[in-house]
Amino acid sequence: MTIPSEMNALLLTGDGFADKPSGPVLEAMEPYVVPGRIGVPTPKPTQVLIKVSLSSINPSDVSFIKGQYGQPRVKGQPAGFEGVGTVVAAGDDPAAQKLVGKRVAFATGTSNWGAWAEYAVSEAAACIPLIDGVRDEDGAAMIINPITALAMFDIVREAGEKAFVLTAGASQLSKLMMGVARDEGFRPIAIVRRDEQIPLLKQAGAAHGLNSEAADFGKSLKEVMQAEKPRIFLDALTGPVAGTIFDAMPRHARWIVYGRMDPATTPIPQPGQLIFMYKRIEGFWLVEWMRSTPPERKLQAIMEAQKRFADGRWVTDITAIVPLSEAMKRVPEELAKPNGKVLIRP
Template sequence: MARAVRFHRIGGPEVLRLEPVDIGQPAPDEVLIRVKALGLNRAEALLRTDRYIESPRFPAGLGLEATGIIEAVGQQVHSFAVGDAVSVLPPTSMLDQPTHAELLLVPQARLVKNPPGQDWTSAAATWMQYLTAYGALIDVAGLRSGDYLVITAASSSVGLAAIQIARRVGAVPIAVTRTSAKCEALLAAGAAAVIANSEQDLLPRLQETTGAKGARVVFDAVGGPIFEPLTAAMAIGGIFIEYGGLSPEPTPFPLFTVLSRSLTLRGFRVHEVLEDATRLEAAKSFILEGLADGSLRPVIARTFDFEDVVGAYRFLESNQQFGKVVVTL
C-alpha cells in the first residue's frame, strides 16, 4: 500500500486527498519506483476542474511527472536496475497512469535515467517542460538561428524551457506575460524582449520588436482574444503552435490574416513525441545534451511537501510562480 493523490469530485485544490492505494508487484516489463519528487502542471488543474482533453473517472488520480529510485524490476527489464535514479515520462492518459503517489509501477519504455548528479527537484522539473517545448519548437516548427519566437505564458515552466531552447539554437525569444511584475526575471532568464500584455498594446509592441521580418514561430498556451494580435505580428509562412487553452474566453479565427500571410496553425500535444520512438530518442538526446552543457537548466519556483499538495496547487493556480512547482517526498 502507498498514498496517492486522488479526488472524488470536480473542484479546486481543496478536493485533493492523500489516500492509500494497493500498488502490487511489477509486471514483466515494469519497474517499481519509490518516488522522491513530483512536478506539477497546469494540465492537472484542468483535469481536476473537468476542462482537460479527458474527463476524470472517480476516484481519479492525478499527475504527469515523477522521479525516484527503482525498488524492484520485472523479469523482462534489462536497461534498468534496482537503485537506479529515474524519471517518468508523461503518460498518454492521467486517468490510467497517474504519477502523484509514493510508489509507482511504470513500464520501462516510459523511463529515463537521471543524469549523474542531478538532484530530485531538478529531475522532477525536467521532462514535461522540455519535451513539450522541444517537440513544438524543434520537432514541429524547425526553429532555427535568427528566427523570432513569441512565447506566451512565458514565466511558466514550459515558457522558460522555450526561452532556453530558443537560445540554444540561436533563435530570438520574445516573452509575453500578463503584467510587468515578471519582466526583469524573464530578461534575466534569457528573453530578448518582454511584453506585458495587460499593460501594453501587444500588436505594435510585437511589430516594433520583430520589425519587418515578423515572428516566424508563435508558441501559445493561452488562446482567447490574444490570438488575433499574435497572428497579425507573424512573418509570411509562419507557424502558430497552440499547446494550451488557459483563456476562458472564445478564441477567434483570424481568417484573412491567415490567408494573407499563408500561416500554419497547429495544435500540439507532447504525446506526439512520446508515442513515436524515433522522435522521442531525438528529443531525449537534445535535452540530455542541453542539461550536460548547461544550456538547459530547470527553473524552480517553489517546493512543497507531499502532505501539502493542496497548497502546492493553490500556489500553481495563483499565477505567482516563476518556473516549476515541485512536490517532494
C-alpha cells in the same frame, strides 16, 4: 527493500471529463483530489513500480484533475503525470527489469497510477535513467517541459526564421526554450502579463519581452512583428491575446497551440488570412511527438536535456517543495506565486 501493501496518495474525486471548463487556476484542491490510502499497485509486464522522491505539478496536471485534459480521469486513482524516483519492482519484460534499482525521471501516462503518491507506475519506455549531476528537482520536471521545449524548438529550427513568438514567456518551459534559442542565435519574442517579468525574460534569452496587459501592447506588437517577421507562434494561452498576436503576424505564419490557459473564446480576427496569407493553425502534443519521432532523435533530446541540467545551462526554478501531507492546503497558494515550479515530496 520491502514494499508496503498500502500507500498515501492524492486521489481523484472526478470521473471522465468535466461538463464545463473552469479555467487554468487551481483555487482549491478539495473539489478535485482528496488525501487517502490505496493499495500499492503491481506493475504489468512492460511497467515498473517507482518509489517517488519528488513529483511535479504542471499546467497539464491542473487541467487533468479538473477534467479539462485530453485524457479521462479515473475516480479514486492517484493524480500526477511526472516525477523522479527509484525503480523498486518491474514486470517480466527485459526492458522493465533492467531499470530495477535505477533513479529515473518518469511519466505515468495512462497507467492511472499517478506521481502524487508514495509509489507510482510507469511504462518502462516512459522512464529516463538519470545521469550523475542531475538533481532530483530537475529530474522531477525532466520530461514534460524539457522534452517539449526541445521538440518545439525543432519546429522553429526547421522553419528557418531566427525570430519566433511564445506566450506564457515566464513559464519554466518558455525559459528552457529561450535558453536553447539564445545558445543557437535565435530571437524569441516572449509575451507575459506583468512588467516586472520582462527583465527575467531578457535574462532567459528573449530578444523582446512584451506585456499583453500594457496599454500600448498592440502598437508594440506590430512594431516588433514588422522588424522581426516571425513565422512560428508557440502558444500556451489561446484566447483573445493569442488571436491578436496571430492577426499581427506576417504571411505563412503558423500558430501552434500546446496549451489552453485562457478558457475564453479564441477569436480569429481576420479568417481571410488563412486563405490569402497562407497562415495555419495546428496543435502540438508531446505524446504524439514521442509516438511519431524517430528513436535516435528522442534519445538525442533526452541526453541533451540531461546534459543541460547537469552542466547548469538549465535549472528548474523552484517556488516550493510541498510535503504530500500538506499538499491540500499549500499547493494552491504556492501555484499562485509567479515564475517557479511547485513540487510534491511524499
